[in-house]
Amino acid sequence: xxxxxxxxxxxxxxxxxxxxxxxxxxxxxxxxxxxxxxxxxxxxxxxxxxxxxxxxxxxxxxxxxxxxxxxxxxxxxxxxxxxxxxxxxxxxxxxxxxxxxxxxxxxxxxxxxxxxxxxxxxxxxxxxxxxxxxxxxxxxxxxxxxxxxxxxxxxxxxxxxxxxxxxxxxxxxxxxx
Amino acid sequence: xxxxxxxxxxxxxxxxxxxxxxxxxxxxxxxxxxxxxxxxxxxxxxxxxxxxxxxxxxxxxxxxxxxxxxxxxxxxxxxxxxxxxxxxxxxxxxxxxxxxxxxxxxxxxxxxxxxxxxxxxxxxxxxxxxxxxxxxxxxxxxxxxxxxxxxxxxxxxxxxxxxxxxxxxxxxxxxxxxxxxxxxxxxxxxxxxxxxxxxxxxxxxxxxxxxxxxxxxxxxxxxxxxxxxxxxxxxxxxxxxxxxxxxxxxxxxxxxxxxxxxxxxxxxxxxxxxxxxxxxxxxxxxxxxxxxxxxxxxxxxxxxxxxxxxxxxxxxxxxxxxxxxxxxxxxxxxxxxxxxxxxxxxxxxxxxxxxxxxxxxxxxxxxxxxxxxxxxxxxxxxxxxxxxxxxxxxxxxxxxxxxxxxxxxxxxxxxxxxxxxxx
Ligand code: SF4
Numbered sequence: 084x085x086x087x088x089x090x091x092x093x094x095x096x097x098x099x100x101x102x103x104x105x106x107x108x109x110x111x112x113x114x115x116x117x118x119x120x121x122x123x124x125x126x127x128x129x130x131x132x133x134x135x136x137x138x139x140x141x142x143x144x145x146x147x148x149x150x151x152x153x154x155x156x157x158x159x160x161x162x163x164x165x166x167x168x169x170x171x172x173x174x175x176x177x178x179x180x181x182x183x184x185x186x187x188x189x190x191x192x193x194x195x196x197x198x199x200x201x202x203x204x205x206x207x208x209x210x211x212x213x214x215x216x217x218x219x220x221x222x223x224x225x226x227x228x229x230x231x232x233x234x235x236x237x238x239x240x241x242x243x244x245x246x247x248x249x250x251x252x253x254x255x256x257x258x259x260x
Numbered sequence: 261x262x263x264x265x266x267x268x269x270x271x272x273x274x275x276x277x278x279x280x281x282x283x284x285x286x287x288x289x290x291x292x293x294x295x296x297x298x299x300x301x302x303x304x305x306x307x308x309x310x311x312x313x314x315x316x317x318x319x320x321x322x323x324x325x326x327x328x329x330x331x332x333x334x335x336x337x338x339x340x341x342x343x344x345x346x347x348x349x350x351x352x353x354x355x356x357x358x359x360x361x362x363x364x365x366x367x368x369x370x371x372x373x374x375x376x377x378x379x380x381x382x383x384x385x386x387x388x389x390x391x392x393x394x395x396x397x398x399x400x401x402x403x404x405x406x407x408x409x410x411x412x413x414x415x416x417x418x419x420x421x422x423x424x425x426x427x428x429x430x431x432x433x434x435x436x437x438x439x440x441x442x443x444x445x446x447x448x449x450x451x452x453x454x455x456x457x458x459x460x461x462x463x464x465x466x467x468x469x470x471x472x473x474x475x476x477x478x479x480x481x482x483x484x485x486x487x488x489x490x491x492x493x494x495x496x497x498x499x500x501x502x503x504x505x506x507x508x509x510x511x512x513x514x515x516x517x518x519x520x521x522x523x524x525x526x527x528x529x530x531x532x533x534x535x536x537x538x539x540x541x542x543x544x545x546x547x548x549x550x551x552x553x554x555x556x557x558x559x560x561x562x563x564x565x566x567x568x569x570x571x572x573x574x575x576x577x578x579x580x581x582x583x584x585x586x587x588x589x590x591x592x593x594x595x596x597x598x599x600x601x602x603x604x605x606x607x608x609x610x611x612x613x614x615x616x617x618x619x620x621x622x623x624x625x626x627x628x629x630x631x632x633x634x635x636x637x638x639x640x641x642x643x644x645x646x647x648x649x650x651x652x653x654x655x656x657x658x659x660x661x662x663x664x665x666x667x668x669x670x671x672x673x674x675x676x677x678x679x680x681x682x683x
């Protein structure tokens with residue numbers, strides 16, 4: 084079954100107190116290693132960004148259909164899958180970032196979370212709470228903010244779409260039978 | 261995009277293009293057909309668990325002939341965890357694969373076994389749970405380590421997805437000093453590039469220094485591209501490598517050279533003429549200095565082994581230095597061949613006897629001190645010289661680990677302190 088490729092939601096933009104994008108957020112800041120024993124995906128959500136100064140309350144401000152906007156090298160560090168799954172648990176539907184850690188990218192794609200590359204999205208006037216739409220197949224953004232609307236972003240590749248449509252890597256494997 | 265000018269392709273893009281139906285260009289993510297799918301004792305049991313949980317009651321292996329297990333980290337298992345995990349993987353292999361596709365605890369380091377047995381050939385694609393599987397760049401193959409979920413998926417489907425990397429070119433010219441070897445050249449590159457110098461990139465090695473390297477030397481160079489942050493280091497196979505791989509595999513394979521107008525994101529040249537022996541100080545492999553600058557540090561333990569320097573040629577150099585001499589009284593010297601075949605060669609040519617006479621501890625093939633202490637770990641304050649590829653804090657125990665060539669390691673074992681080898 085095909086999933087919607089046109090995703091609408093409310094943005095949460097991960098910035099510091101000066102209003103700048105936070106780069107190099109590693110997997111320990113996203114999901115601290117003291118919670119690694121948690122295997123139930125629903126329980127994972129509440130620890131998201133528990134170790135990112137200023138964003139500890141993130142789980143309580145997320146609503147269903149959140150579009151997460153992040154800076155450079157998001158998800159650097161260890162290979163833990165929880166750092167992806169915790170966002171899924173909270174209702175984040177897509178992560179748009181300036182760049183991502185290599186293993187994080189593999190893990191996110193494998194678990195069916197669309198990652199969209201938007202090299203200087205943090206320099207736009209996009210704010211938390213803004214309503215926006217992203218078309219995963221064309222990379223087109225619809226927003227009331229003009230500078231956001233005109234942003235060129237990379238659409239999902241065929242591979243990413245294959246896995247996204249199946250749900251995750253293993254489900255995709257089943258669909259090949 | 262209309263009439264974009266297409267530049268020529270580097271090697272990695274040609275190998276990938278041979279294994280996908282999609283368009284290949286840097287940053288593109290493609291489905292890649294995998295010729296050899298493997299797991300080792302580390303990660304292997306999780307591969308099996310992933311398959312059983314996600315595909316209950318189904319067949320788990322798309323093509324048994326192309327699927328392998330190689331046990332090498334802790335062989336034979338010296339703790340219960342490894343013993344149990346090996347047994348899970350062993351039983352799975354016996355039930356699902358041809359018997360010869362299980363390289364059990366006697367075989368040696370998986371990447372080397374795959375080269376020797378002709379499982380990996382130039383231009384082939386190979387994945388496994390070993391983060392140094394990119395060592396296969398030494399024979400012009402695409403090898404890549406991945407996590408256990410990714411590998412389970414490849415067992416099941418025969419493919420994986422991969423983001424085509426950019427390529428950088430590193431040209432090394434010159435004849436190293438008489439007492440410098442492939443490891444010194446490799447550490448020399450690490451010294452220049454640092455731990456992120458090749459981050460996310462494929463590296464192509466050229467130049468007279470690289471041309472002169474035999475299979476063992478190419479393996480040494482390719483094995484440390486991981487420590488440079490690179491995806492893989494590729495060396496175009498020469499006649500010697502092509503002959504070897506043909507004999508071992510009984511197969512023919514295409515040999516891809518980079519196009520003359522291939523586009524490189526970086527183009528670096530080194531003159532390593534006369535380069536002196538190098539050593540990497542703790543706590544990271546890029547912390548490299550000339551051995552001559554740190555002589556005199558007392559040494560407690562010396563290891564000649566690993567996927568970086570565990571081949572016959574490496575032991576032959578060490579033997580030249582140790583012949584007829586005794587290891588220093590305060591030094592534990594450990595010799596671990598990379599594979600059973602290397603062990604056999606050493607036995608046949610008298611190297612085992614020679615090392616025995618010099619007072620070394622000689623072990624069966626495997627990853628030696630590298631992963632979880634097949635031949636023991638270091639205690640706090642212990643200084644260890646190893647020919648391996650990583651010296652991060654805590655990886656091989658609490659002691660301080662230095663990385664050097666087999667020649668330097670052997671010389672240090674005799675002197676009981678860090679010393680420049682004489683050849
Ligand atoms: S020797 Fe060390 S680096 Fe090489 S394969 Fe074994 S564990 Fe990995």
